[in-house]
Amino acid sequence: MNTPNRHPKNATPSQPGSWASSQALAILAVDGIRPSNKGLALMQSIDSGTMTHAQAIQSIIERARQYAKD
Numbered sequence: 001m002n003t004p005n006r007h008p009k010n011a012t013p014s015q016p017g018s019w020a021s022s023q024a025l026a027i028l029a030v031d032g033i034r035p036s037n038k039g040l041a042l043m044q045s046i047d048s049g050t051m052t053h054a055q056a057i058q059s060i061i062e063r064a065r066q067y068a069k070d
Contacts, residue, residue, distance in 0.1 A: 018047045038063075 021043050025045075028035065035043070042059060045051035 021047055 024043075025035070042051070042056045043046055047051060
């Protein structure tokens with residue numbers, strides 16, 4: 001089902017599903033910031049309900065720890 005604040009179910013990570021995601025990307029774009037593909041995939045996971053915000057944050061923290069080790 002398509003609701004006014006969501007893109008079609010076939011939305012890709014570069015086309016986030018929620019209005020809030022679209023607005024966040026637009027705000028970042030104003031400053032010339034484009035999230036990485038991993039960041040877009042996390043956003044898509046949250047929008048699709050396969051990951052919670054807390055899980056996404058934990059994923060980011062774990063990735064940061066890996067970068068700090070290297």
